[in-house]
Amino acid sequence: xxxxxxxxxxxxxxxxxxxxxxxxxxxxxxxxxxxxxxxxxxxxxxxxxxxxxxxxxxxxxxxxxxxxxxxxxxxxxxxxxxxxxxxxxxxxxxxxxxxxxxxxxxxxxxxxxxxxxxxxxxxxxxxxxxxxxxxxxxxxxxxxxxxxxxxxxxxxxxxxxxxxxxxxxxxxxxxxxxxxxxxxxxxxxxxxxxxxxxxxxxxxxxxxxxxxxxxxxxxxxxxxxxxxxxxxxxxxxxxxxxxxxxxxxxxxxxxxxxxxxxxxxxxxxxxxxxxxxxxxxxxxxxxxxxxxx
Amino acid sequence: xxxxxxxxxxxxxxxxxxxxxxxxxxxxxxxxxxxxxxxxxxxxxxxxxxxxxxxxxxxxxxxxxxxxxxxxxxxxxxxxxxxxxxxxxxxxx
Numbered sequence: 106x107x108x109x110x111x112x113x114x115x116x117x118x119x120x121x122x123x124x125x126x127x128x129x130x131x132x133x134x135x136x137x138x139x140x141x142x143x144x145x146x147x148x149x150x151x152x153x154x155x156x157x158x159x160x161x162x163x164x165x166x167x168x169x170x171x172x173x174x175x176x177x178x179x180x181x182x183x184x185x186x187x188x189x190x191x192x193x194x195x196x197x198x199x200x201x202x203x204x205x206x207x208x209x210x211x212x213x214x215x216x217x218x219x220x221x222x223x224x225x226x227x228x229x230x231x232x233x234x235x236x237x238x239x240x241x242x243x244x245x246x247x248x249x250x251x252x253x254x255x256x257x258x259x260x261x262x263x264x265x266x267x268x269x270x271x272x273x274x275x276x277x278x279x280x281x282x283x284x285x286x287x288x289x290x291x292x293x294x295x296x297x298x299x300x301x302x303x304x305x306x307x308x309x310x311x312x313x314x315x316x317x318x319x320x321x322x323x324x325x326x327x328x329x330x331x332x333x334x335x336x337x338x339x340x341x342x343x344x345x346x347x348x349x350x351x352x353x354x355x356x357x358x359x360x361x362x363x364x365x366x367x368x369x370x371x372x373x374x375x376x377x378x379x380x381x382x383x384x385x386x387x388x389x390x391x392x393x394x395x396x397x398x
Numbered sequence: 399x400x401x402x403x404x405x406x407x408x409x410x411x412x413x414x415x416x417x418x419x420x421x422x423x424x425x426x427x428x429x430x431x432x433x434x435x436x437x438x439x440x441x442x443x444x445x446x447x448x449x450x451x452x453x454x455x456x457x458x459x460x461x462x463x464x465x466x467x468x469x470x471x472x473x474x475x476x477x478x479x480x481x482x483x484x485x486x487x488x489x490x491x
Binding site for chain 2: 321
């Protein structure tokens, strides 16, 4: 993405994950988690699978569940975009909505209770080692093979799967590489927390395994997403705009080197949010109260 | 020198219900002391007995997590902002 690079000596590369079968990076952990569950004998034919997801993992699991003959239910916050719900239904998923104001924490809580009560198989991407392994075995090698060298790798922080898997693969081969997370400010207003001790760390995410974390708000995400479109012609999802923002923060401090950004999905599933229409302020106002990560 | 500190919903009862408070300080530790002076007991919410930022608290200066800067010794510029957030499950999943 040379037009977005802040300096001639800094190579800014994007890994475009919307070329996966359901249009996001989550096709990788979905397949690895299902394969592992099958190997471990957790999935009989016709098994009922349940997963908390704000969209992409659910969509990827819905597709594979249909192909492999499983019954799939997804728990999603009720404030995700209409396109995500429509895609989930198109792939045959049963949708259970959790209160949007509780964010992903709320979806996790509802999914855990329902799985225990009704006997679903919970693959649980937040704690499933197959999630980072999928990135260690595929995303990481593809990035190094395509880029040749990497000095900084930036991805969004959700489950931590991409950061952990790609991070471990790259650090084993490039000890000086820096792994940077872009984090949404989702804890600012999430309701239902009674105290800080109610917080949540995804078990697969080790904060000591990364080198930096940049907080990216809605406005910076929208601006970044529009820059990807305006300057590189890349129609990316909103979290990719946040990742560009975090990546540029690091790139501006470098004189030379390679920064790789993991652009985790395309813009199609966010069109109804109006993120590309009107002023940035208008788009931010429309996105207020929605889950777009 | 006064900086703005953004308080998440879950901690606002400890800060008289305010979303943004002011505190004096040129390092994060000094800002925490300033908060403690104005809102007694607030430091213990954020920092453990070993003087480390608690596990379920994320503190950002200039939008960067201080765990990857200098922790409580992280400088806070005059026009800077401190953002305190609880750790919650992220999205994009």
